[in-house]
Amino acid sequence: MKTPVILVTGFLGSGKTTLLSRLLELPELGETAVIVNELGEVGIDHHLLRRVDERTVLLSSGCVCCALRGDLSDELRDLLDRRDAGEIPRFRRVVIETTGVALPAPIVQTLLADPLLPHHYSLDAVVVTVDGVHGLRGPEALQQVAAADTLVITKSDIAEREELDALEAELARLNPAARTVRASFGDIEAELLLSGSHRDVREVPLGPNGHVHGPQAVVLTLDRAIDWTAFGIWLTMLLHARGGEILRIKGLLDVGGEGPLLVNCVQHAVYPPVHLDAWPDEDRRSRLVVIGHDVDRDALERSLLAFDGVAV
Amino acid sequence: MSKEHWAEEGGGPRARAFRASALNRVLGHYGLSVHAWAAGAYVLRDRKGGTAVVSDLGALWVEAERLSGAPLDPLDPALVAALER
Numbered sequence: 001m002k003t004p005v006i007l008v009t010g011f012l013g014s015g016k017t018t019l020l021s022r023l024l025e026l027p028e029l030g031e032t033a034v035i036v037n038e039l040g041e042v043g044i045d046h047h048l049l050r051r052v053d054e055r056t057v058l059l060s061s062g063c064v065c066c067a068l069r070g071d072l073s074d075e076l077r078d079l080l081d082r083r084d085a086g087e088i089p090r091f092r093r094v095v096i097e098t099t100g101v102a103l104p105a106p107i108v109q110t111l112l113a114d115p116l117l118p119h120h121y122s123l124d125a126v127v128v129t130v131d132g133v134h135g136l137r138g139p140e141a142l143q144q145v146a147a148a149d150t151l152v153i154t155k156s157d158i159a160e161r162e163e164l165d166a167l168e169a170e171l172a173r174l175n176p177a178a179r180t181v182r183a184s185f186g187d188i189e190a191e192l193l194l195s196g197s198h199r200d201v202r203e204v205p206l207g208p209n210g211h212v213h214g215p216q217a218v219v220l221t222l223d224r225a226i227d228w229t230a231f232g233i234w235l236t237m238l239l240h241a242r243g244g245e246i247l248r249i250k251g252l253l254d255v256g257g258e259g260p261l262l263v264n265c266v267q268h269a270v271y272p273p274v275h276l277d278a279w280p281d282e283d284r285r286s287r288l289v290v291i292g293h294d295v296d297r298d299a300l301e302r303s304l305l306a307f308d309g310v311a312v
Numbered sequence: 313m314s315k316e317h318w319a320e321e322g323g324g325p326r327a328r329a330f331r332a333s334a335l336n337r338v339l340g341h342y343g344l345s346v347h348a349w350a351a352g353a354y355v356l357r358d359r360k361g362g363t364a365v366v367s368d369l370g371a372l373w374v375e376a377e378r379l380s381g382a383p384l385d386p387l388d389p390a391l392v393a394a395l396e397r
Contacts, residue, residue: 229331232319232369233338234386240373241385270318296387303386306395310337311330 002122003080004093005111006193009144010129011137012100015154018185019129020097028190033057033079033091035072037098069110072096073117080120094121101140104128104147105247105267112269123271125149127193132159132182135167142215145171146247146291147266148178150192157184176217177250177289215247218297222286225256226304227311234307235263235270238300243268246295251288252276263288317368320352328352331369341394342380346372 010016023029035057057075082088098107104126111123128148130136132155136145145151151171156164164182171180181188231253239246247267252260259276290300316322323331328348335346339356349355349365356364356375364375377384385391 229319229327229334233331233334236319236369237338237373237384237386240377241383242387272318272321299387299389299392303392306392307338307386310395311334 002120003091004124005076005121006093006095006124007098007104007107007111007126008095008129009098009102009104009107009126009147010100010152010154011131011141011144013134014100014129014131015152015183016097016100016129019127019152019154019183019188020095022185022187023190023193024095026190029093029193031090031092033088033094035075035094035096037072037096037102069106072107072110073114076111076117076121093124101138103140103143105143105269108147108266108271109269112271118272125193126266127152128178129154130167130171132156132164132167135163136170142174143247143267145174145178146215148175151175151178151180152188152192153180153182155184156182174215174217175248175291176219177248177291215291215293216295217289217291218295218300220251220286220288220290220297220301220304222254222288222301222304224308225254226286226308228255228261230308230311231255231263231304233310234304235265238303239265239268239270242292246290246292248291249288252279252286253288254284254286260284260286316352317370319369335372337395338386338391339376341391342376342382342384344376344380346376 008016008020020034024032024034033056037058057079076094079088079091079094083091096107098104108123108126111117111121126147127150128144129152130141130145132153136142153159153164153167153171159167168180168182171178179192181192235249244267248265250264251262253263255261257275259278262274262276264271264273290297320328320331325348332346332348332354335354339346343359345357346354352368354366354368354372356366356372356379358379362379364379366372366375373384
């Protein structure tokens with residue numbers, strides 16, 4: 001059985017460490033190995049976690065999304081080796097806390113495309129903290145939000161209610177496929193972090209048609225089954241051509257089987273597609289949420305259907 | 313330990329031949345062709361005799377773009393119109 005990995009990211013000061021330190025006190029999060037990445041020579045956050053044991057690893061002096069990607073792979077392998085050798089206490093999951101400036105896609109790519117790690121670990125959820133007082137800041141914020149399965153709006157006790165409502169609406173516009181929760185002092189239910197369950201993409205409002213400018217999510221709804229081979233060709237070509245503009249694609253695809261296929265990618269990093277046994281209900285239309293810059297819903301849909309036509 | 317490309321998992325020789333056939337509809341628009349080769353690889357060809365061997369579908373588009381000398385974009389209206397014909 002693979003060990004689940006939960007990636008926790010969010011802008012500097014947005015409350016990642018507060019959230020984690022609170023959650024790690026909960027019994028449900030016992031037996032968790034933690035990898036903390038900090039930019040400074042002397043790490044501080046891992047002390048703030050108040051849980052420095054053999055299962056807490058500090059990656060400092062660089063950012064795990066760029067300079068330290070190899071180190072992340074090495075640490076994940078090392079944790080497995082040391083667990084198997086009985087050198088460290090058992091752990092049932094790994095939480096990776098990134099720096100505030102980390103871009104999630106390269107980290108997701110490391111976890112999904114490494115030759116060894118996907119055989120032992122499964123990336124279950126990307127949790128992103130968003131500062132409830134200061135909102136979205138920095139060029140990394142959009143990519144972090146787009147990659148999220150769960151968005152945690154922090155500092156909800158000191159932010160104005162109107163500001164929180166506006167921020168939540170903005171997050172829903174940018175990533176309607178994510179679940180959004182509000183927290184103060186990291187006070188959220190462990191289940192929200194652990195479940196890895198995602199919002200049913202079919203609950204996502206359809207949003208704008210045509211070409212939208214700036215960062216936005218659009219939703220493709222397809223009334224017919226799509227050939228899986230054609231979809232693979234289309235998506236690999238799309239990510240090759242537009243991987244910089246398309247930040248996330250997530251959805252349920254009817255490929256003609258009993259159940260749908262769960263598709264999920266963060267920029268170029270594609271999660272292994274998951275065949276579900278059955279549709280949740282009678283509605284069997286495919287639905288794909290595409291988050292990106294200046295995306296054109298109609299052009300995407302027309303292109304996908306044209307590619308589907310070549311698989312005959 | 314090698315890892316199969318996500319779009320090609322579980323597919324045998326027939327699936328790969330079918331994929332190559334579908335790819336040829338797309339690549340033909342750019343003057344390229346492809347056929348499935350050994351060990352999961354594909355061989356790309358242009359009309360001038362240029363060839364490239366690619367390991368999987370993920371690597372194919374980079375080489376196809378290099379051989380064609382033009383950007384390959386699935387949203388290109390000319391490509392979409394050609395596929396719809």
